Amino acid sequence: MSQLDHDQAAAFDGERAIVKPSEGGGRPMTSVKTGNKPQGKPRGAYAKTGMKRVAILDAALAVFANGGYRAGSLREVAAQVGMSEAGLLHHFPNKSALLAAVLSHRDDLSATLVPMDGDDPIETLRGLVALARYNASVPGVVALYCTLSAEATSPDHPAHDYFVDRYEYTRGRLERTFGLLVSAGRVRADFPTTSAAFMTLALMDGLQVQWLLAPESVDMADELHAFLSGLLGQEL
Amino acid sequence: MSQLDHDQAAAFDGERAIVKPSEGGGRPMTSVKTGNKPQGKPRGAYAKTGMKRVAILDAALAVFANGGYRAGSLREVAAQVGMSEAGLLHHFPNKSALLAAVLSHRDDLSATLVPMDGDDPIETLRGLVALARYNASVPGVVALYCTLSAEATSPDHPAHDYFVDRYEYTRGRLERTFGLLVSAGRVRADFPTTSAAFMTLALMDGLQVQWLLAPESVDMADELHAFLSGLLGQEL
DNA sequence: GTCTATATGGCGATAGAC
DNA sequence: GTCTATCGCCATATAGAC
Numbered sequence: 001m002s003q004l005d006h007d008q009a010a011a012f013d014g015e016r017a018i019v020k021p022s023e024g025g026g027r028p029m030t031s032v033k034t035g036n037k038p039q040g041k042p043r044g045a046y047a048k049t050g051m052k053r054v055a056i057l058d059a060a061l062a063v064f065a066n067g068g069y070r071a072g073s074l075r076e077v078a079a080q081v082g083m084s085e086a087g088l089l090h091h092f093p094n095k096s097a098l099l100a101a102v103l104s105h106r107d108d109l110s111a112t113l114v115p116m117d118g119d120d121p122i123e124t125l126r127g128l129v130a131l132a133r134y135n136a137s138v139p140g141v142v143a144l145y146c147t148l149s150a151e152a153t154s155p156d157h158p159a160h161d162y163f164v165d166r167y168e169y170t171r172g173r174l175e176r177t178f179g180l181l182v183s184a185g186r187v188r189a190d191f192p193t194t195s196a197a198f199m200t201l202a203l204m205d206g207l208q209v210q211w212l213l214a215p216e217s218v219d220m221a222d223e224l225h226a227f228l229s230g231l232l233g234q235e236l
Numbered sequence: 237m238s239q240l241d242h243d244q245a246a247a248f249d250g251e252r253a254i255v256k257p258s259e260g261g262g263r264p265m266t267s268v269k270t271g272n273k274p275q276g277k278p279r280g281a282y283a284k285t286g287m288k289r290v291a292i293l294d295a296a297l298a299v300f301a302n303g304g305y306r307a308g309s310l311r312e313v314a315a316q317v318g319m320s321e322a323g324l325l326h327h328f329p330n331k332s333a334l335l336a337a338v339l340s341h342r343d344d345l346s347a348t349l350v351p352m353d354g355d356d357p358i359e360t361l362r363g364l365v366a367l368a369r370y371n372a373s374v375p376g377v378v379a380l381y382c383t384l385s386a387e388a389t390s391p392d393h394p395a396h397d398y399f400v401d402r403y404e405y406t407r408g409r410l411e412r413t414f415g416l417l418v419s420a421g422r423v424r425a426d427f428p429t430t431s432a433a434f435m436t437l438a439l440m441d442g443l444q445v446q447w448l449l450a451p452e453s454v455d456m457a458d459e460l461h462a463f464l465s466g467l468l469g470q471e472l
Numbered sequence: 473g474t475c476t477a478t479a480t481g482g483c484g485a486t487a488g489a490c
Numbered sequence: 491g492t493c494t495a496t497c498g499c500c501a502t503a504t505a506g507a508c
Contacts, residue, residue: 052473067390071306073501085502087474095502143389150386153379153448154303164449171446191462198459202442209441210407210434212389213400223434226427230466288491309483321484323492331484 055081056091057105060098065144068151069099069159096158103162106141116173121180125228125236132204133221139212146208171197181232188233196231203227289327291317293341296334301380304387305335305395332394339398342377352409357416361464361472368440369457375448382444407433417468424469432467439463 059080063072074095078088092098114127135142152159174197181187189196207220229236295316299308310331314324328334350363371378388395410433417423425432443456465472 067306067393068304068387070303071387074503075500084475086476086504089503090473090475093503147386147389149445149449150383151304151307153382153445157303160449167446167449168453189466191466195459195462198443198446198454199439199463202446202459203435203438204442205445206438206441206443207434209385209389210403210438213385213396213403217404218434223431223438226431227435230425230427310485311483320493322486322494325485326491 052081053091053101054105056083056088056098057102060102061106061144062140064099064102064148065140068147069095069157070151074098099158100162103159116170116177119180121177121184122186122236124177128200128204129221129225129228129236132207132224135208136211136215136220139215142208143212146205146212149205167201171201174200186232189231200224200228200231288317289337290341292319292324292327292334293338296338297342297380298376300335300338300384301376304383305331305393306387310334335394336398339395352406352413355416357413357420358422358472360413361468364436364440365457365461365464365472368443368460371444372447372451372456375451378444379448382441382448385441403437407437410436422468425467436460436464436467 056077060072060077063076063080066072074085074088077098078085081088088098092101114131115124116127118124148159149163151157152163154160171194175193178187178193178196182193187196191199204220204224207218207223211218211220225236292313296308296313299312299316302308310321310324313334314321317324324334328337350367351360352363354360384395385399387393388399390396407430411429414423414429414432418429423432427435440456440460443454443459447454447456461472
């Protein structure tokens with residue numbers, strides 16, 4: 001049914017989902033512009049309706065992953081989860097709020113998977129490579145973030161602020177990581193840490209596009225590994 | 237009116253538009269899947285209707301650049317060019333054909349701008365950097381290719397084959413360029429030419445996303461220049 | 473909490489007059 | 491070559507029954 005089963009859902013996002021420190025930290029949790037109420041959904045009554053919510057989020061993820069947010073329809077989401085459109089809109093006030101919930105949901109899942117705040121920068125970089133390798137097994141999720149981040153480039157897109165903040169935050173963490181490497185004298189390349197962060201993030205994004213278009217021709221993890229190794233001047 | 241005036245339109249695409257050799261060569265001109273007639277438009281009667289055609293293409297470029305192909309509407313294109321929808325559809329059989337024409341049109345314009353087939357690989361790389369710098373002055377066009385290439389990731393997208401072929405072709409040219417550099421002993425980095433091509437392309441794509449999301453924070457050309465210089469082991 | 477029914481509007485595309 | 495008119499579809503969203 002949901003073509004992203006729970007195994008997949010429990011996993012990761014895209015390099016674009018690196019983000020978000022464990023919990024307390026100053027993460028970039030700008031809620032997506034819904035133009036509606038503060039996306040309340042109190043905390044109560046989770047036992048039963050929580051299941052349905054998660055099912056909806058998984059379905060929405062799969063639908064939005066195919067052609068982006070604008071092309072995906074509530075109809076399709078509702079159909080996949082076996083509800084009417086109106087029933088779906090009982091759980092989420094509108095389409096934008098659903099998108100916001102999907103992204104937020106993925107972030108919660110992904111937060112635990114890459115150590116962006118550790119003391120060992122090498123571990124962080126290895127985490128990125130491992131992430132890239134994992135992503136290759138979840139094309140739907142990669143497609144979601146890839147399409148969505150391009151689409152959200154428009155200032156009026158409901159996820160625009162979300163992605164702006166996400167990138168800014170992630171770049172900050174990467175910059176810090178490369179700063180640690182510089183302090184340890186373990187970076188060969190000459191460009192500053194800001195550039196290294198930009199490039200790393202850009203490379204991961206760009207590889208995804210090429211990989212989605214021709215999955216057999218690229219190994220995202222290998223390319224990223226080679227790039228980072230080149231940066232370090234030694235095998236990562 | 238058309239927010240891409242002619243000055244801009246006469247210029248370039250996006251790194252994604254590098255492509256296409258001058259004319260005869262084995263370029264990747266897969267026509268976009270229209271599901272319709274072979275997009276005939278004979279060759280006659282170009283003097284008068286040609287103007288209108290170009291005006292439509294410019295308008296369509298601007299419209300599709302805002303949120304992609306799926307979100308852009310023929311209505312909007314028609315409005316921008318001052319026609320009815322039906323009038324527009326007299327020039328192009330359907331929406332897919334219009335997209336195909338837009339891409340093809342841009343390729344024609346862009347073909348002359350970056351020397352992908354020259355004998356001096358350094359010139360080619362410098363051309364890429366110059367292109368990146370130019371692109372920073374045409375955000376609408378960058379947005380078009382950025383959004384579209386992500387969107388066209390879906391196999392059923394009308395421009396899917398177009399982008400697959402485009403990337404394959406461009407990678408090939410870049411690989412050849414790096415091959416020439418290796419032959420001349422002018423590449424420092426250890427990874428193979430295929431990787432260099434992948435990475436360069438990926439970097440350009442990824443930088444565009446970040447630049448579109450936060451134009452002030454990145455200089456695409458500077459970053460690309462730094463990357464290529466690092467690859468060469470010396471200032472490009 | 474989920475449904476039916478419906479309001480409202482945008483979309484691509486066609487038919488046919490001028 | 492361009493128009494008006496219209497069709498049929500799908501979209502988001504709301505109201506109210508169960």
